[in-house]
Amino acid sequence: MKKTACGLDCFDACGIEVIDGKLHADALDPTGNGALCSHLYKHIEQTPHITSARIDGKEVSLEEAMEAVVEAFRTPKSLLWRGSGNVGVMQEVTNLFIQKVGGRLTHGSLCDGAGDAGIVLGRGVNKTLPLEEIEKADTIVVWGRNLTVTNAHILPFIEGKKIVVIDPVATPIAKKADLHLQIAPRTDYYMAIMLSRFLFMEDSEDTTWMDAFAPEYEEFYDYTREHRIKSILAYMGVTLGDMGNMLEYLRNKKVVFLVGTGVQKYSIGASTLHAIDSLAAVLGLFGKEGCGVHYLGNSKLGFENPFEVTCPTVSKVATPFEKFDTVLIQGGNPMASMPHTQKVEERLRGVKRVIYFGLYENETSARADIVIPAKHFLAKEDIRLSYGESYVRPMRCVKPSDEGISEYDFTRYLFDAFGFEGLLAEADYLEMWLSQCTQREGYYLSPAYEPHPYANGFGEEGEEMFTFIEEYDDDFINTKRFKRHRKERQKESEVKAFWLLSPKSSKSLNTQFHRSDTIELSSWLGYKENQRVSVTSPYGSVTLCVKLNDDIRDDCVVVRSSVKGLNRLTPDILSEEGESACFQEVKVELSLVAGEL
Numbered sequence: 001m002k003k004t005a006c007g008l009d010c011f012d013a014c015g016i017e018v019i020d021g022k023l024h025a026d027a028l029d030p031t032g033n034g035a036l037c038s039h040l041y042k043h044i045e046q047t048p049h050i051t052s053a054r055i056d057g058k059e060v061s062l063e064e065a066m067e068a069v070v071e072a073f074r075t076p077k078s079l080l081w082r083g084s085g086n087v088g089v090m091q092e093v094t095n096l097f098i099q100k101v102g103g104r105l106t107h108g109s110l111c112d113g114a115g116d117a118g119i120v121l122g123r124g125v126n127k128t129l130p131l132e133e134i135e136k137a138d139t140i141v142v143w144g145r146n147l148t149v150t151n152a153h154i155l156p157f158i159e160g161k162k163i164v165v166i167d168p169v170a171t172p173i174a175k176k177a178d179l180h181l182q183i184a185p186r187t188d189y190y191m192a193i194m195l196s197r198f199l200f201m202e203d204s205e206d207t208t209w210m211d212a213f214a215p216e217y218e219e220f221y222d223y224t225r226e227h228r229i230k231s232i233l234a235y236m237g238v239t240l241g242d243m244g245n246m247l248e249y250l251r252n253k254k255v256v257f258l259v260g261t262g263v264q265k266y267s268i269g270a271s272t273l274h275a276i277d278s279l280a281a282v283l284g285l286f287g288k289e290g291c292g293v294h295y296l297g298n299s300k301l302g303f304e305n306p307f308e309v310t311c312p313t314v315s316k317v318a319t320p321f322e323k324f325d326t327v328l329i330q331g332g333n334p335m336a337s338m339p340h341t342q343k344v345e346e347r348l349r350g351v352k353r354v355i356y357f358g359l360y361e362n363e364t365s366a367r368a369d370i371v372i373p374a375k376h377f378l379a380k381e382d383i384r385l386s387y388g389e390s391y392v393r394p395m396r397c398v399k400p401s402d403e404g405i406s407e408y409d410f411t412r413y414l415f416d417a418f419g420f421e422g423l424l425a426e427a428d429y430l431e432m433w434l435s436q437c438t439q440r441e442g443y444y445l446s447p448a449y450e451p452h453p454y455a456n457g458f459g460e461e462g463e464e465m466f467t468f469i470e471e472y473d474d475d476f477i478n479t480k481r482f483k484r485h486r487k488e489r490q491k492e493s494e495v496k497a498f499w500l501l502s503p504k505s506s507k508s509l510n511t512q513f514h515r516s517d518t519i520e521l522s523s524w525l526g527y528k529e530n531q532r533v534s535v536t537s538p539y540g541s542v543t544l545c546v547k548l549n550d551d552i553r554d555d556c557v558v559v560r561s562s563v564k565g566l567n568r569l570t571p572d573i574l575s576e577e578g579e580s581a582c583f584q585e586v587k588v589e590l591s592l593v594a595g596e597l
Contacts, residue, residue, distance in 0.1 A: 001019045003398075004016045004018065004398045007377030007382065007384060009084040009087050009509060011150055011153075011154070012151060012152065012154075013384050013391065013393060014036055014037070015031075015393060016036065018378075018399065023036060024036070028442075029443075031389050031391060033155065039512075039513060043507070043512075043514065044513075048361070049360065049373065050358065050359060050361060050365065050373040051373060051403050053370075053371060053372055054371040055068050055371075056369055062372070066372070066405075066410075068370050069328075069355055069370060069414070070413075070418070072370065073103075073418075075325035075326050075353070077323065077326070078101060078103035078104070078324060078325065078327070078328070079106075079319075079321070079326070080103060080104070080327075080328045080330060081106055081321075081330070082094075082106070082329075082331060083329070083330070083331045083333060083358075084332070087384065088377060088383060088384055089382065089384075089385065089433050090380075090381075090383070090407050090408055090426070090429065091382075092305075093408050093429065094330060095307045095308075095311070096307060096415075096422070096423060097414045097415060097420070098328075100418070100420045103311065105309070105311045106313055106315065106316035106319060107314070107579055108315050108316040108580060108581075109317075109580045109581065110337060110580075111580075112387075112580070113579055113581075114266070114269025114270045114272075114575035114577060114580035115261060115263070115264035115273040115580075116273075116295075116298070117269075117273075117577035117578030118270035119273050119274070119293075121469070122273075122278060122466055123286075123458045123459075123466065124458045124460060124464050124467075125458070125460050126298045126301070127301065128297030128388070128389060128390050128446075128453070129292040129293065129294040129453060130389065130449070130450075130453075131157050131388075131389050133256070133292060133452070134294060136254060136290030137161055137254045137256040137290040138161065138162060138254040138255065139161060139253045139254070139255045140158045140163050140256055140258060141164045141165075141166065141256070141257045142163065142164070142165045142166070142173055142177070142258050143165075143166045143167075143258065144167055144259060144260040144261075144263035145167075145258050145260025146169075146172075146173070146260065148172045148506075149171075149504050149506045150260065154258070162249050163176065164181070166180075166191060167180070167182065167183075167262075168183060168184060168501065168552070168556055169503070169551055169552055169558065170182060175551075179245055179249065181238055181242055181246060184235065184236055184237045185553075185556060185584065186585075187236040188263040188272045188276070190227070190232050190235070192272070192278065192279040193275055193279075194224075194227065194229065194232060194233065194236075195243065195247070195250070196220070196221075197225065197227065199251075200221045200224065200282070204251050205283070205284075208284070210282070210284065213286065213454075213457060213466055216465070219468070220278060220468035223469070223470055254288070254290035254291050255280075255291060256285075256290070256291060256293070256294060257276060257293045257294065258294050259276060259295045262501070262503055263276075265502070265582060265583045267574075268472070269576075269580060270577035270578050271469060271577075275472075277466075278468045281468065286453070286454040287455035289452060297388070297390075298387070298448075299386055301448040302446055302449075303446070306424075307429075315579060316579070317572060317581045318340075318573075318574065319334070319347070320347065321347040321348050322347045322348075322350030326351070326352065326355065327351045327353070327354050328357060329356050329364055329368070330358065330407075331357070331359075331374065333365075333511045334348075335363035335367055336362060336567060337510055337511050338567060338581075339570040339573075339581050340539050340540075340570060341540070341568045342540050344567075348367060354367060354368045354369050354370070355368060355370045356371045356372070357410065358374050359374050363511075374404050375403070375404035375405055375409075376399070376401065376404065378397075378398050379397055379401040380406040380408075381427075382394075382395040383395060383430060390445050390448065391444065391445060392434070392437050392444040392445065393444070394430075394434065411423065454466075496590060497588070498555060498556055498587060499555060499556045499557070500537070500556075500569060500583075500586050500587065501552075501556050501557065501558045501584060502558075502559055502566060502570075503560060504560065504561050504562070505560040505563075507562075508561075508562035511561075512562075513562075514562070515562045515564055516562065516563055516564075517564055518545050519558070520547045520549040520558035521546055521557055522550055522554040522556075523548045523550055524554045525554060527548070527590075529547065529548050530546060530547075531545070532544070532546070532596050533545075533546055533592055533593060533596075534591045535588050535589075536588060537569040537586050537587070538586070539568070539570060540569055542564075542565035542566070542568045543565075544559065544565070569588055570582075571586055
């Protein structure tokens with residue numbers, strides 16, 4: 001029996017045992033629930049890997065392809081665009097070569113950057129709430145997070161709790177919850193502000209905690225009063241009774257908010273997380289047992305990162321590929337995962353040499369001039385951090401394979417070819433990461449681990465106060481602007497414009513594994529199962545097959561993040577904070593494809 005950890009890009013960083021070549025859950029893993037997801041049991045085996053290198057569509061030896069990579073990097077302008085199809089600290093070793101060769105990296109996020117920025121605005125630093133604190137809560141508020149798909153290993157930690165779900169989709173966890181508020185998309189900010197206002201109005205705020213750690217709460221109360229209750233509740237799609245029921249689960253309780261990335265896939269995403277954190281501060285939820293806000297944490301917090309470099313960077317969301325001679329795409333699929341696919345395709349056409357370094361065939365590998373097969377995470381040494389909890393797991397080579405090349409060996413080859421010095425042995429880098437950890441019951445813990453984050457204060461040194469949100473540029477703060485906005489919404493309803501939601505699928509991971517061509521619609525809209533519809537936004541269109549789903553509000557459509565062509569509909573705008581993609585900042589129109597009845 002050998003032990004390793006899953007390298008897939010999930011909340012759950014699963015411990016794995018390999019017995020007689022088969023994968024099993026690590027029964028002793030402190031955050032596991034005794035099972036592995038279908039990606040590990042099935043999809044990894046069923047999805048063919050890239051097994052051979054290619055140049056201009058022709059199969060070549062790995063050595064020939066690596067020589068072509070060297071020549072490509074002799075051009076003056078180069079860029080590394082990295083995805084997160086398989087995570088592990090050694091993914092970033094290629095940074096060291098890019099710095100040496102004078103290339104550029106990317107900044108920003110396709111995932112959680114806006115939310116992280118909002119957390120930092122309030123707390124000063126994004127610390128991870130330990131899972132054991134979730135287990136001690138009385139009430140769990142699942143806010144825009146589909147646990148059964150994205151975070152199944154957290155389910156044992158919420159058993160026996162009062163569950164409240166805030167989500168425009170009736171997810172499986174919402175159907176089992178004590179209360180589900182099926183609010184309109186892009187209104188999570190208002191939900192947090194309204195709840196804060198009501199808590200102040202009924203004197204249910206935690207003034208003792210706020211006097212010590214968030215003294216500007218009276219100014220925040222004044223800020224919440226700028227928001228008009230009646231119009232905002234109507235826009236969210238909830239009633240005063242709904243809000244009263246929600247408050248019953250928050251008053252004088254140990255509460256944990258489990259917040260998903262869906263609430264921040266908008267230009268105002270940072271404000272949403274800042275508002276949710278501000279609500280948590282009104283309740284006094286930071287630094288206490290069984291309380292807090294759990295979002296994607298900063299997995300590298302507290303580490304001295306040997307792969308941190310000072311290269312110039314460009315936007316990861318709206319990357320100007322055409323400005324570079326050579327683009328190395330590592331572990332990602334920008335031609336499907338970046339917003340505004342048409343613009344990505346156009347920009348990549350301006351690149352002299354596109355190098356794809358990854359595991360699976362996809363839209364980007366098909367476009368690449370040079371394809372380098374990566375080594376599977378089960379076939380190499382690495383270390384798995386987690387943005388969902390504080391454990392650090394060594395990733396061992398449990399299934400050796402001659403296929404592909406590891407990130408370290410790829411970098412070693414390039415260092416040698418260019419005559420660069422300074423690259424340490426792979427084992428040295430792995431030891432650098434593990435030596436910074438502490439151990440508990442045979443498992444490693446991040447140096448940033450705290451049993452009760454923010455117990456002593458906020459900021460990097462824990463000596464600052466919490467900062468409440470104090471501004472938000474949106475239509476509801478001004479009544480006249482709200483009336484105008486309402487008229488705009490009425491016009492949109494006349495042409496049947498729907499909010500586009502793009503959650504993850506249980507059968508895929510971003511653009512890996514099983515990918516469908518479906519759009520999920522409420523049956524109230526009048527479409528039939530398996531009809532083909534043209535889905536159109538200001539950025540493009542795609543034809544998809546209807547799947548009826550009455551768990552969705554009738555002002556929304558769901559196109560899972562793995563669906564082919566999804567990002568032909570999405571904008572490449574940046575969030576106001578965090579340089580993050582705004583995948584859901586768009587509405588779409590539907591029409592039957594000619595010939596469909």
